[in-house]
Amino acid sequence: MMSVRSKIILAIEQVAREYERTLVPLSDDLALLDSGLDSLSLAVLVARLEDELMVDPFSASEGVDFPVTLGDFLTLYEDAVKSAPANPRQRIL
Numbered sequence: 297m298m299s300v301r302s303k304i305i306l307a308i309e310q311v312a313r314e315y316e317r318t319l320v321p322l323s324d325d326l327a328l329l330d331s332g333l334d335s336l337s338l339a340v341l342v343a344r345l346e347d348e349l350m351v352d353p354f355s356a357s358e359g360v361d362f363p364v365t366l367g368d369f370l371t372l373y374e375d376a377v378k379s380a381p382a383n384p385r386q387r388i389l
Contacts, residue, residue: 300374303348308333311341324367331366351376 298306305322312319312332319332333341346352353376354360363369 300349300377301370304345304370304373307341307344307348311337311344315340322366324365324370326366327364328366328369345373349373349377351380 308322309319315337317332317334317337320326320330322331328338342354351373353372360372363372
């Protein structure tokens with residue numbers, strides 16, 4: 297089974313290819329705005345991750361600040377997946 301981190305990295309790479317964005321080498325301390333993704337591709341990435349991971353950490357009731365680094369972004373999603381209730385679609389399958 298692929299980790300949340302791996303799924304996010306693959307999604308970033310896929311969005312970059314589709315939107316013809318050139319990524320710099322990805323690392324946890326890389327500023328998201330310096331990654332090579334623009335605001336449109338970041339928005340597409342967030343929408344895809346919501347579909348893929350079935351979480352939206354940005355709609356949390358306690359108001360989430362937009363992550364500054366790739367590491368912050370990854371941690372935000374990893375934490376959201378860990379704290380999400382069990383996926384009802386998985387129980388059906």
